[in-house]
Amino acid sequence: MGGNPRSDRWLRTGHDFLFAEIGSGVKPRATRFMHITDILNQRRPSLSFEFFPPRSESAWDSLYQTIVDLEAYGPSFVSVTYGAGGTTRDATHDLVVRIKETTDIPPIPHLTCVGHSEAEIDAILERYAKAGVANILALRGDPPRDQPDYDWSDSDFRYASDLVTFIRRFNESGRHPDPRGFGIGVAGFPEGHPATPNRLAEIDHLKAKIDAGADYICTQLFFDNHDFLDFRDRCAIAGIEVPILAGLMPVTSTKGMSRMADLAAGARFPARLLKALARAGDDPAAVEKVGIHYAAEQASGLLDEGVDGIHFYTLNKSAATREIYASLGMGPVAKA
Numbered sequence: 203m204g205g206n207p208r209s210d211r212w213l214r215t216g217h218d219f220l221f222a223e224i225g226s227g228v229k230p231r232a233t234r235f236m237h238i239t240d241i242l243n244q245r246r247p248s249l250s251f252e253f254f255p256p257r258s259e260s261a262w263d264s265l266y267q268t269i270v271d272l273e274a275y276g277p278s279f280v281s282v283t284y285g286a287g288g289t290t291r292d293a294t295h296d297l298v299v300r301i302k303e304t305t306d307i308p309p310i311p312h313l314t315c316v317g318h319s320e321a322e323i324d325a326i327l328e329r330y331a332k333a334g335v336a337n338i339l340a341l342r343g344d345p346p347r348d349q350p351d352y353d354w355s356d357s358d359f360r361y362a363s364d365l366v367t368f369i370r371r372f373n374e375s376g377r378h379p380d381p382r383g384f385g386i387g388v389a390g391f392p393e394g395h396p397a398t399p400n401r402l403a404e405i406d407h408l409k410a411k412i413d414a415g416a417d418y419i420c421t422q423l424f425f426d427n428h429d430f431l432d433f434r435d436r437c438a439i440a441g442i443e444v445p446i447l448a449g450l451m452p453v454t455s456t457k458g459m460s461r462m463a464d465l466a467a468g469a470r471f472p473a474r475l476l477k478a479l480a481r482a483g484d485d486p487a488a489v490e491k492v493g494i495h496y497a498a499e500q501a502s503g504l505l506d507e508g509v510d511g512i513h514f515y516t517l518n519k520s521a522a523t524r525e526i527y528a529s530l531g532m533g534p535v536a537k538a
């Protein structure tokens with residue numbers, strides 16, 4: 203681990219040990235609030251990664267390894283997903299706080315509001331504020347899969363814009379230790395969100411989230427840069443001026459690809475990518491190579507187009523992202 207004591211600690215510690223270590227009074231890192239505006243002022247384009255809270259003990263170990271591997275690349279931030287319907291509420295919080303306490307990477311928790319009451323969201327925000335977490339990605343979330351006719355009438359929050367408004371009010375109440383409060387991110391959908399077929403209406407809904415107080419947009423994954431560039435233009439025409447980070451996910455297996463299409467609610471796979479994958483056939487190594495090469499080309503094209511940032515959906519693995527970095531001519535960052 204190249205003599206990096208912090209990295210060694212991620213590795214040596216198992217889940218419980220790390221808990222014990224933090225619990226036994228290891229001094230937290232100096233508190234410095236990296237509001238998203240600070241992060242994006244520091245480096246544009248930003249480069250960031252997304253993780254999800256693991257479900258098994260062994261998966262925690264491999265996630266620690268992934269974080270160690272990627273920390274060396276000096277990411278602008280990492281984000282941690284929130285399981286559908288709040289199913290990972292504590293796990294998301296714990297992972298975010300651990301990243302904050304044991305690395306130099308600013309962590310951004312995702313928070314979905316579907317199914318949560320205002321009191322619950324308030325308690326979650328309070329806990330993050332106390333932990334000195336500086337930013338939140340505010341999402342609506344999807345209704346439970348087994349309830350296609352989900353009844354929104356009792357919901358405290360119907361759309362993500364309601365959550366953004368709620369967080370802004372929390373910020374204004376002065377309960378966050380940073381006087382600016384939480385930096386707020388929202389989701390954007392270059393290919394459109396399935397619930398709103400009308401693209402003009404959708405951009406209006408996105409604008410409502412920005413007007414409610416969001417500081418940046420992170421997009422759903424996409425495989426054709428034209429979709430992103432067209433989306434970015436449409437945002438500009440609608441007067442959306444906040445930074446837009448492009449979500450990229452390298453295809454690393456055919457199984458992962460179908461999971462991806464499911465998660466990304468019907469992201470389109472362009473013929474060029476499908477043809478290249480077909481050439482790779484059943485050879486997993488060839489599929490991975492094709493996927494990484496394709497994502498690297500996408501990233502390079504986006505950088506040429508002056509993208510504000512690239513957000514890599516890592517699926518808790520680091521190899522593909524590291525290869526993409528390498529192919530862009532970027533390597534691990536030397537520590538000052």
Ligand SMILES: Cc1cc2nc3c(=O)[nH]c(=O)nc-3n(C[C@H](O)[C@H](O)[C@H](O)COP(=O)(O)OP(=O)(O)OC[C@H]3O[C@@H](n4cnc5c(N)ncnc54)[C@H](O)[C@@H]3O)c2cc1C
Pocket residue numbers: 282283284285286287312313314340341342343344360361362363388389390395396397398403404407411420421422423449
């Ligand atoms: C970057 C990113 C990260 C994500 N992370 C997670 C995660 O961690 N956990 C998770 O469960 N899900 C996650 N999701 C999925 C997301 O929760 C779903 O895609 C959800 O359906 C939409 O969330 P939203 O925040 O965009 O919702 P909204 O912005 O509320 O939009 C939802 C739909 O409602 C429409 N709409 C909005 N306002 C109005 C209005 N006033 N009137 C009528 N229609 C309206 C929109 O056009 C859209 O079709 C993520 C998505 C992205 C892109």
